[in-house]
Amino acid sequence: MFTIDALSRQPIYEQLISQLEQLLLTGSLKAGDRLPSVRSLSMQLSINPNTIQKAYAELDHRGILYSVPGKGCFISENAPAVLSSYKRKELRTLETLVKELALAGIEKSSILEAVNKAYTDSERGRTDD
Amino acid sequence: MFTIDALSRQPIYEQLISQLEQLLLTGSLKAGDRLPSVRSLSMQLSINPNTIQKAYAELDHRGILYSVPGKGCFISENAPAVLSSYKRKELRTLETLVKELALAGIEKSSILEAVNKAYTDSERGRTDD
């Protein structure tokens, strides 16, 4: 369900968050679904339980999941909406990145080509599911 | 010349590197230009000299500037070429970002619009100099 790269500079808990977001966006996880318990996931991934806990807490804080003590963690109802608005902020990140590339002398055609390629790649991946 | 956000998660020395790269790309700094001395910049920004030193050392290592002990730091001749090839790698960053946005349900038109806007903004800024 999750694959973590212990050597990455990106913290493991952030990797977990990203991958859980992806699972939501691709529809593999839906509102109300129960997430693996901290303990089981920590054993499965050979990761410190604190790290799982940190990822869940962050997603809880964002309103993407809620935890029921003694029962487990569940995807919240409005997770997709929260996630979408959260990601929409990244359009600004995209803009600053494009500006940098433009200043660096990268041709507009190269940028648009990369964007188109990435977008269609992503769509193909989703319809394949 | 530089603006530092001490609260940012991005290390100060990386902020300095990024901003110095921007100054190069916008033409504010050219090959042969002398950079502010480690001490003067540290006082101006209220930052420890070691932090400036670290930024300069990294840029020296990349071939973007060269330091002459006792004289100062200077923009190297091939800085633009080094910088361009360096930034070109960020096209891949762009691709992964676009893929995320696509998965988040952002419409392709929104993405392309943002890209176009950012690119033309950047170009206008450059020709205005």
Next chain:
Amino acid sequence: MFTIDALSRQPIYEQLISQLEQLLLTGSLKAGDRLPSVRSLSMQLSINPNTIQKAYAELDHRGILYSVPGKGCFISENAPAVLSSYKRKELRTLETLVKELALAGIEKSSILEAVNKAYTDSERGRTDD
């Protein structure tokens, strides 16, 4: 494991780099091996942790080791290849040194004798491991 000469003109962090390279070349360190932690090594050598950090960072930058925050520093898989290509540049250093010796009136036979002695010494040391 390391010996530091604080009075040397060669910076301590460079001494560490050189010695670590030697340990790699002699086979005392192999790919995947974990290096002493910054703190433990600093205490053992009575050296400031920052100095160790600087040496490790440089070797990380060269691809000889990789650091995993929270875990430690490890010899990278392609360390030998990186090191070999890096050292090959020193053939030019050898040439300039020989030229100086030649100008100084040192006989060619003395030079060749020294080279042969050093090379066979080194080989004997390696096969003795």
Next chain:
Amino acid sequence: MFTIDALSRQPIYEQLISQLEQLLLTGSLKAGDRLPSVRSLSMQLSINPNTIQKAYAELDHRGILYSVPGKGCFISENAPAVLSSYKRKELRTLETLVKELALAGIEKSSILEAVNKAYTDSERGRTDD
């Protein structure tokens, strides 16, 4: 008479020393010859007089030249002998360098080739004078 590289990491005063040694070894300078005055040389090379002074002082200390206040600096009688013995120490440097190259996996043939090339290059240069 001298060419200095202001961008080199090697201090200017060491560059001066090396080049003066070369002039001695090639016979361009002989015992009793008068060296350029600190002032004239500093103007000619666009270098701070202190830097020239430092080079001369070091050579004086080694017994290669002596200064006569009010008259100038002169090559001492036993300069060649001093220089030769001084350089002979570099045979040890050569040995350690060769050992490093051997450990790095550089083939003995490559090393010997480099040595031969450098030596004959040097000899040709000397007889051409």
Next chain:
DNA sequence: GTGGTCTAGACCACG
């Protein structure tokens, strides 16, 4: 004055 190195000691994020 310059860049470069080092120490002492602190804080942070991560596991």
Next chain:
DNA sequence: GTGGTCTAGACCACT
């Protein structure tokens, strides 16, 4: 515990 960053302040060599 780990690596990484930062500050404060010092010393050095060089110009």
